[in-house]
Amino acid sequence: MSKNADELENTAVAQETPSSDVILRTEGLTKKFGPLTATDNISLDILADGITSIIGPNGAGKTTLFNLFTGKYEPTDGQILFRGQSIGGNEPYEIVRQGIVRSYQITNFFSELTTIENVRLASQARYTGFRPSDFLRHHESLEEPIADARRVLERVHLADASHEPASSLSYGQRRHLEIAIALAAEPDLLLMDEPTAGMSPEETRETVELIEDIATDTSVVIIEHDMEIVMGISDQIAVLNEGSVLAQGEPAEIKRDERVQRAYLQGGGHD
Numbered sequence: 001m002s003k004n005a006d007e008l009e010n011t012a013v014a015q016e017t018p019s020s021d022v023i024l025r026t027e028g029l030t031k032k033f034g035p036l037t038a039t040d041n042i043s044l045d046i047l048a049d050g051i052t053s054i055i056g057p058n059g060a061g062k063t064t065l066f067n068l069f070t071g072k073y074e075p076t077d078g079q080i081l082f083r084g085q086s087i088g089g090n091e092p093y094e095i096v097r098q099g100i101v102r103s104y105q106i107t108n109f110f111s112e113l114t115t116i117e118n119v120r121l122a123s124q125a126r127y128t129g130f131r132p133s134d135f136l137r138h139h140e141s142l143e144e145p146i147a148d149a150r151r152v153l154e155r156v157h158l159a160d161a162s163h164e165p166a167s168s169l170s171y172g173q174r175r176h177l178e179i180a181i182a183l184a185a186e187p188d189l190l191l192m193d194e195p196t197a198g199m200s201p202e203e204t205r206e207t208v209e210l211i212e213d214i215a216t217d218t219s220v221v222i223i224e225h226d227m228e229i230v231m232g233i234s235d236q237i238a239v240l241n242e243g244s245v246l247a248q249g250e251p252a253e254i255k256r257d258e259r260v261q262r263a264y265l266q267g268g269g270h271d
């Protein structure tokens, strides 16, 4: 039976609109730096549920993709849809307000302030705004930001260190403080760049558990080089190679994908 015009139109809409289980979609996303193409026509779906890992050899375009998601870079071409809305080229503070937050691998807090003061400042921004100049504005009450900061510190197991100067925290605790600062913005999508890099086996185990806990109510995307962690933690994996998506799927599919093995698991260099 042939479809009438309405049915055809509905089909077209259904194909174009990301389904509700996709939180972020890229369509033909390209970023060029002069003659170099860092991400090349990437079309990728990040599912709302669970943890997506982005893997690939050095220079594959993983960090560039994160920088496009957070508004640090403007796409040269293509679209980024967050919950169906185009965000490509938005300012970083707008993207944080829209619900995408990145937790940094590098230390990015005020070391002379206490642990809770650092998280409280980040929670305050939810009330005053995420524009750099908004940090100078005052929320009339500190009660809510302090209560939020306490809750977040419980979650990342730093409650006991609340009143320690951030400079006195161990390396693993500092990384958890970074995560706490990101969580204080109450993201819907949390981006994490090598969340266990440089950690001891014990710190790594705690951090993996923490990420799994966060993923129960927040969509999580991680860039990760450690294949044991990737295979254990991920619900979905996207493999990039030379700026393009080589494969996307569940860990078992990715493990047996011959192109992936050739490009990355056996052949390609990584940290």
Ligand SMILES: Nc1ncnc2c1ncn2[C@@H]1O[C@H](COP(=O)(O)OP(=O)(O)OP(=O)(O)O)[C@@H](O)[C@H]1O
Pocket (backbone or CB within 6 Å): 033, 036, 037, 038, 056, 057, 058, 059, 060, 061, 062, 063, 064, 065
């Ligand atoms: N700001 C920039 N200016 C010029 N070239 C850049 C810039 N950022 C990234 N590149 C280039 O884009 C390509 C992709 O880099 P990107 O950092 O995204 O890769 P990656 O997959 O994150 O690598 P790694 O695992 O080493 O961090 C590389 O060739 C890199 O040199």
